[in-house]
Amino acid sequence: MADLLEQTRAALHDELALFDAVAGGAEDGDLAGAVLPLIRQDQERAVLVAALRLYAAACLVESCQLVRAGRPWPEAVHAIDRGLIRAGVALRARMRQLADQMLAALAPAAPPQRAQVLLASADAGAPPARPVPVLRDPDAVSLTEYLAAPPAGADARGLAPVHLTAVAAHWPALARWNSVAYLLGQTHAGERLVPVEIGRSYVAAQWSQDLVPMRVLLDRIAAGETVYLAQHNLFHQVPALHADVLMPDCVYTDLPGKPDETAVVSNCWLGAAGTVSPLHYDEHDNVLVQVVGCKLVRLYAPGPAGLYGDGTAVAGNTCGVDVDAGSGSTAAAAAYRARHAGFRWHDGYVECVLRPGDGLFIPAGWWHYVRALTASFSVNYWF
Ligand SMILES: O=C(O)CCC(=O)C(=O)O
Numbered sequence: 003m004a005d006l007l008e009q010t011r012a013a014l015h016d017e018l019a020l021f022d023a024v025a026g027g028a029e030d031g032d033l034a035g036a037v038l039p040l041i042r043q044d045q046e047r048a049v050l051v052a053a054l055r056l057y058a059a060a061c062l063v064e065s066c067q068l069v070r071a072g073r074p075w076p077e078a079v080h081a082i083d084r085g086l087i088r089a090g091v092a093l094r095a096r097m098r099q100l101a102d103q104m105l106a107a108l109a110p111a112a113p114p115q116r117a118q119v120l121l122a123s124a125d126a127g128a129p130p131a132r133p134v135p136v137l138r139d140p141d142a143v144s145l146t147e148y149l150a151a152p153p154a155g156a157d158a159r160g161l162a163p164v165h166l167t168a169v170a171a172h173w174p175a176l177a178r179w180n181s182v183a184y185l186l187g188q189t190h191a192g193e194r195l196v197p198v199e200i201g202r203s204y205v206a207a208q209w210s211q212d213l214v215p216m217r218v219l220l221d222r223i224a225a226g227e228t229v230y231l232a233q234h235n236l237f238h239q240v241p242a243l244h245a246d247v248l249m250p251d252c253v254y255t256d257l258p259g260k261p262d263e264t265a266v267v268s269n270c271w272l273g274a275a276g277t278v279s280p281l282h283y284d285e286h287d288n289v290l291v292q293v294v295g296c297k298l299v300r301l302y303a304p305g306p307a308g309l310y311g312d313g314t315a316v317a318g319n320t321c322g323v324d325v326d327a328g329s330g331s332t333a334a335a336a337a338y339r340a341r342h343a344g345f346r347w348h349d350g351y352v353e354c355v356l357r358p359g360d361g362l363f364i365p366a367g368w369w370h371y372v373r374a375l376t377a378s379f380s381v382n383y384w385f
Contacts, residue, residue: 013096033060033067034084041088051092058093061085062100075108076193076215083195084213086239094238101239109190118182118224121377126296130353134165134301134362142254145363149255155303155352159258161287163301163368165354166252166361170291175246176358179379180294182220188242192217196239199230203278205320223274223377230273230374237268250361252289253385257365260287264385271380279372281321286384288364292356295378300325300353302346304367325371356380 037060040053065081082101086094137148145164152160170176178184186192194216201209214222222229237244253266267286275295283304290299328339328347339347355375356362364370 033064034081036060038088054089054092058085058089058097061089062093062097065100065104069104069108075104076190078104078108079190079193080195080213080215083239087195087197087213087234098238098241105190109193119180120182120185120220120223120379121180121295124296124357124376126355126357126375127298130298130355132352134163134299134352134354136165136167139168139171140164140166140252142251142256145252145255146257149257157304157365157367159365161257161365162303163352163354163365164363165356166250166289166363168359169250169252169289169361170247170293171359173247173291173293173359175243175293175379175381178246179243182224185220186217188240189216192220194239196231196236197234198222199232199273199277200228202228202276202326203280203324204232205280205322205324219272223272226274228274228276230271230277232271232273232277232279233269234271235268236270236272243270247291247293247381249383250289250291252361252363253383255363257287267384269382269384271378271382273374273378275374275376275378277374277378278326279370281323281325281369281371282319283367283369284319284364284384285366287366288382288384289361290356290364290372290380290382291361292358293379293381294358295374295376296358297356297378297380298353298373298375299356299362299364300351300371301364302351302369304369321369326373 034057037053037057041050041057042053043050045053061081061084065078068078068081069075079101082097082104085097086101089097135153137145140148145166148164149161153162153164156162192215195213196216196219198212198214198219199209200212203209219229219231249266249268281300281302323342323345324338328335328342328345339345354362
């Protein structure tokens with residue numbers, strides 16, 4: 003371990019010098035905590051990139067210091083996890099290497115076993131009245147052929163959502179990720195730190211974010227708390243989970259306006275029943291794949307948020323209308339619908355329920371609202 007710590011320190015010479023200049027010393031105190039306020043999305047890109055790199059370096063140095071001080075190994079790995087979660091690509095390879103080597107050297111081999119499952123049984127409810135068209139077990143060729151004749155309700159690119167049933171039926175993850183013991187085992191007894199959102203949705207009044215060990219997230223899901231590991235590339239932290247999935251080759255579909263080479267960005271979504279991604283759109287085409295549990299997805303064709311009544315965007319790409327608040331037969335829901343009378347509550351959308359092994363093709367720009375009907379684990383691919 004001593005060699006590794008020295009190598010890390012030598013490799014970070016430039017960052018440490020910068021840290022000395024900015025924050026007055028790399029030896030003492032909470033290095034990463036001191037650097038964190040420097041990461042601000044509103045600053046010039048070059049400054050943000052430098053701040054992210056500095057933060058990653060501070061996390062690495064802090065981690066080494068914790069090992070040297072003889073602190074329990076999860077503390078040292080948590081310091082690296084904070085860097086992996088917050089610093090994007092900055093020093094990612096070095097952080098992954100140090101985390102792997104530390105875990106191999108310090109963490110106990112056999113994690114405690116728990117027989118529990120993420121989800122005991124699933125009731126996906128009634129099929130939606132306005133279903134997304136279904137294509138069974140598609141590949142890039144069949145999806146390209148299907149989309150060649152623009153489907154009903156297609157957007158300006160000639161695209162519309164497609165429910166890709168059984169697209170991931172062969173993934174090892176389908177047989178593994180429902181096991182809490184398996185998830186704990188792949189994350190060093192659940193000690194790896196992960197980001198969680200606490201509250202029904204990121205536009206709800208009572209909503210916050212935290213970093214917690216995976217075991218805490220799994221306990222909270224089991225306790226029925228509305229917690230969500232959302233839009234996080236867990237695969238960068240835990241490559242063993244990446245080995246359980248196979249990127250659907252639909253991401254190679256020949257779509258209008260697409261360059262030949264596009265980068266694919268993948269994220270994990272693990273949470274309790276009732277978590278919601280509010281109505282929003284993304285700039286990339288997407289395949290959302292369900293591994294554990296069921297999700298309801300409602301989609302509206304691209305258009306300005308104003309098209310849907312006074313649902314002004316609250317976060318650039320997020321509609322201000324709360325689909326949940328206006329759904330159902332209560333007086334409160336009816337009053338909410340009346341307040342947002344221009345919103346298309348009763349038409350203009352399609353819906354589907356994703357079950358384990360299913361995927362959903364969501365073309366760029368399509369508004370989508372997603373609600374977990376059960377505890378749920380999904381993976382998405384933006385391409
Ligand atoms: O599953 C979710 O909660 C949201 C997924 C999503 O918004 C996406 O894949 O773009």
